[in-house]
Amino acid sequence: MTSAQERKIKQTGCDARFDNLTRQLYATDASIYQIEPIGVAFPKSAQQASLVIRAAADAGLSVTPRGAGTSLVGNAIGEGLIIECSRYNRQITELDLEKRSVRVGAGVVLDQLNDFLKPRGFCFGPDVATSSRATLGGMIANNSSGARCPIYGTTADHVISLEIVMADDRIEKIGPTHDSLHAERTRIGNLIRAASGEMTECWPPGLIKRWPGYGIERFLRAPNDLTNILAGSEGTLAAIFSAELKISPLPRExxxxxxxxxxxxxxxxxxxxxxxxxxxxxxxxxxxxxxxxxxxxxxxxxxxxxxxxxxxxxxxxxxxxxxxxxxxxxxxxxxxxxxxxxxxxxxxx
Ligand SMILES: Cc1cc2nc3c(=O)[nH]c(=O)nc-3n(C[C@H](O)[C@H](O)[C@H](O)COP(=O)(O)OP(=O)(O)OC[C@H]3O[C@@H](n4cnc5c(N)ncnc54)[C@H](O)[C@@H]3O)c2cc1C
Incomplete structure (x- = not known):
């Protein structure tokens, strides 16, 4: 990391650290792997995330979004700049009990969300075992699910819309009611349709839980909804900044x-x-x-x-x-x- 690269990132106004302790702390997740990043940025807003991602790109650095770092496969670590989405983005807003929806910052932890929803008679269905740590951003990016997958499905099934920051610094809202990223949707649709026969064989209908990865079979069913591709994309396509989620009534018995x-x-x-x-x-x-x-x-x-x-x-x-x-x-x-x-x-x- 040159001092010019560091200066570029700090000039964005985003809280960013390049000291040895921070780099060691973010060199691991819950996997067996260890990769020391060049630095860690802690954006407070989507605009700040956009500026810092642009600055990293200009400085020739890769970016890795990160939540709580509980992932087991090394996807929350990387050698470039870590975009830490859990420190500041922990607001829960826009609760709508009639519509059964809520908006969360990517850094909201699952237990935090359920503690908020429980007195109101609701919960967020997918129940990862790491609920006291896992962030909603990480859960969406990993398409996480837990033991109650048979009734709640996976996190992707509960995403209404996403606010994302893309690699080219655009901030976009995606979901069935947002007519955004038209060119990207068409391109992805063409790619996926070309391989749809093979996919139908690999993923028989009715398979409720499968490994994370781009939700291409979900996108085939709902081609207007890019959240299907983002959920499970493990931080490779965009940084998720906030999400509108479906909530479920608590069981009566x-x-x-x-x-x-x-x-x-x-x-x-x-x-x-x-x-x-x-x-x-x-x-x-x-x-x-x-x-x-x-x-x-x-x-x-x-x-x-x-x-x-x-x-x-x-x-x-x-x-x-x-x-x-x-x-x-x-x-x-x-x-x-x-x-x-x-x-x-x-x-x-
Ligand atoms: C003991 C143990 C038990 C577990 N049990 C389960 C389980 O029951 N079910 C399950 O599904 N998983 C489980 N996991 C794995 C992990 O806890 C979950 O997948 C969790 O949802 C990850 O959330 P996180 O905030 O820690 O994400 P991280 O580990 O920080 O990141 C995970 C991935 O998401 C990406 N990411 C994180 N935040 C964002 C963001 N804002 N925007 C874009 N990309 C982002 C990262 O780049 C990375 O690829 C378990 C892990 C452990 C250690």
Missing amino acids: KALGLIFFASVGEAMQATVELLDLKPAAIEHIDRPLLDQTKGQLHFQAARDLLELDTKPCAAILIVEFYDDVAERLSILESRKIGLRTKILTDAAQ
Whole structure:
């Protein structure tokens, strides 16, 4: 990094750091990789992000947008300038309960959003395991999802529109109601349509969760909506500055059906047989994990509730249901799957 390059970036007025400590802090994410960036910029507004991205391009530096850095594959690190979107962009605005939508800055953390929505009876559906850290910008860019993917789908399914900053410094709003980036939409559409046959084979309809990556099969279904391409693009196409998101009503009631199995194989097979009951989630716990709780005082109440000491098993499926649970729980019980079934409807349990 030359002093001229550093000066160019600092002249934008954006908070930017080039010291060794900052560069080391941003050299890792949750992956096994390590790449020391040249510096880190912390834009406070889309305009500032645009100026700093332009300055980086003029200085010949690559840019890598970044949220909380919890990604597992090294996509939040890079050798150029890190555009840190989580420090300042944490505002939640434009809540519209009738339309079931809200606007978030890219740096809003999932738990922060859900803490805001919960007293109003709503939530953001996709539930990544890193909800206390993951930013909405990172979730959109990774098209994240969690255990409740069967009912909520992935983050891309909840994006209404995005405010993005592009590599050539344009600030654009994209989504089905924004007639922006016409030339780009046409070009992407032509590229994708040319390969649509192959894609249909690779991604059969009904596949709700797949790895991140450009949502080209989603774009085929809704060619006017560029958010389908941005969601899952891992920061390679633009920096997301804010997003208008769909929100979901909180479930009125919840219940769990626990099914105990003699083998992991039987548990895996049973997940397929349970899908017609439309569970919110199915989680699997196997024997090695259950054995870790043996002899530990704070797990004893749970072990007693599940009768693990008197009726051992090799695997458990925890099947979660939301709303109108009674009928589905009784069908689950009547199917007599596995060694035994236990129904939990009391939240305290
Ligand atoms: C223990 C553990 C459990 C996990 N569980 C899950 C899980 O259940 N489901 C799941 O999907 N993932 C999971 N992950 C991966 C990760 O936590 C999620 O994908 C998370 O949503 C990433 O958010 P982040 O803010 O940390 O993004 P980062 O790690 O900072 O970035 C992720 C990607 O998004 C890009 N990006 C970030 N912000 C922006 C922005 N504003 N504009 C454009 N691009 C941006 C980055 O360039 C990078 O490519 C897990 C990770 C760990 C360590």
